[in-house]
Amino acid sequence: MAETMRALVVARYGGRLELADRPVPHPGPGEVLVRVRASGLCGTDVHLLSGRMPLGELPRILGHETAGDVVELGPAAAGWAVGDRVIVAIDVVCGQCRHCLGGHTQRCKAMRRIGFERDGGHAEYVAVPALNLIRLPEGLGYEAAAILPDAVACMYHSLICQGQVRPDQTVLILGAGGLGIHGVQVARWVGAAVIATSRRAERLRMAEQHGAIPVNPATQSLADAVMEHTRGEGVDVVVDTVGTRASVREALSLLCPGGKLLVVAYVDETFEVPAIPLFKPEREIIGCRGASKQDLVEVVQLTAAGQLAPVIGARYSLEEAATAAERLAAGDVVGRIVLTRE
Ligand SMILES: [Zn+2]
Ligand SMILES: [Zn+2]
Numbered sequence: 407m408a409e410t411m412r413a414l415v416v417a418r419y420g421g422r423l424e425l426a427d428r429p430v431p432h433p434g435p436g437e438v439l440v441r442v443r444a445s446g447l448c449g450t451d452v453h454l455l456s457g458r459m460p461l462g463e464l465p466r467i468l469g470h471e472t473a474g475d476v477v478e479l480g481p482a483a484a485g486w487a488v489g490d491r492v493i494v495a496i497d498v499v500c501g502q503c504r505h506c507l508g509g510h511t512q513r514c515k516a517m518r519r520i521g522f523e524r525d526g527g528h529a530e531y532v533a534v535p536a537l538n539l540i541r542l543p544e545g546l547g548y549e550a551a552a553i554l555p556d557a558v559a560c561m562y563h564s565l566i567c568q569g570q571v572r573p574d575q576t577v578l579i580l581g582a583g584g585l586g587i588h589g590v591q592v593a594r595w596v597g598a599a600v601i602a603t604s605r606r607a608e609r610l611r612m613a614e615q616h617g618a619i620p621v622n623p624a625t626q627s628l629a630d631a632v633m634e635h636t637r638g639e640g641v642d643v644v645v646d647t648v649g650t651r652a653s654v655r656e657a658l659s660l661l662c663p664g665g666k667l668l669v670v671a672y673v674d675e676t677f678e679v680p681a682i683p684l685f686k687p688e689r690e691i692i693g694c695r696g697a698s699k700q701d702l703v704e705v706v707q708l709t710a711a712g713q714l715a716p717v718i719g720a721r722y723s724l725e726e727a728a729t730a731a732e733r734l735a736a737g738d739v740v741g742r743i744v745l746t747r748e
Pocket of ligand 2: 499500501502503504505506507514515516
């Protein structure tokens with residue numbers, strides 16, 4: 407095996423995603439080396455460049471949506487063999503705290519995330535704990551698999567675990583982008599009615615194809631559409647992937663009594679909540695972050711069974727990552743961007 411590899415790194419905050427030569431990592435105790443076949447490019451990767459979320463020691467290799475093949479086992483890495491096709495769960499957790507023991511690995515306070523606090527998958531190889539691997543079923547390709555750990559599993563975790571969506575409910579997805587389009591799919595899989603918003607016609611078309619009622623808030627009143635489709639009640643669950651003060655305020659005003667606002671994104675650091683519309687109708691505001699490993703296991707199974715269909719909007723090589731990041735920032739891609747390896 408080669409000693410060096412190409413990788414996308416943050417070399418300094420405020421710069422660009424840079425392609426650099428880095429040493430091929432050696433899998434430590436309990437770790438495996440994965441040859442990456444596809445990695446998802448996430449809006450968070452672009453945020454991480456800014457330095458608003460510290461990455462620890464730089465340069466850091468980004469990439470938290472990874473699929474590939476096991477090529478080497480470190481000491482005491484049991485249960486896997488060279489050649490196994492795998493997906494990598496993002497959170498490296500302690501496995502012993504009450505959150506981990508309760509299955510809520512996404513709440514572990516000792517968490518170090520792949521592609522954040524430790525090197526990630528926008529590279530030719532990545533060393534990860536064997537505990538983070540999930541077997542890739544036959545028939546599920548690397549590219550679709552790569553975007554499951556974040557773009558799809560996050561929506562599954564938000565709607566199923568945090569939102570506890572049921573078939574008789576109506577869900578509003580604010581922002582039918584790379585996250586939101588998968589939220590539409592998860593809510594429809596449950597059997598809920600779905601309203602999805604975007605200001606981009608092609609995103610609305612895609613949301614409609616997946617069973618959502620499309621609303622363009624630039625040309626029609628979202629409040630009117632919501633009331634029309636819920637007999638004046640409001641929606642049971644809002645998934646806010648926009649994360650601004652205005653979106654939170656609007657989302658709260660569109661909830662039925664007892665409705666839940668799922669806050670998935672973060673753009674503004676704070677938001678204001680009008681008190682009476684919150685407590686009197688017993689509405690809830692619920693934070694949602696990432697997914698547990700079990701959520702990812704379930705998402706992999708649902709995708710392999712054809713119940714969920716990861717939406718890939720564009721493919722680029724590692725070398726083209728800067729162009730890919732520009733397209734991501736421009737917001738003109740429907741679905742997620744995947745960085746493929748030859
Ligand atoms: Zn992400
Ligand atoms: Zn833990």
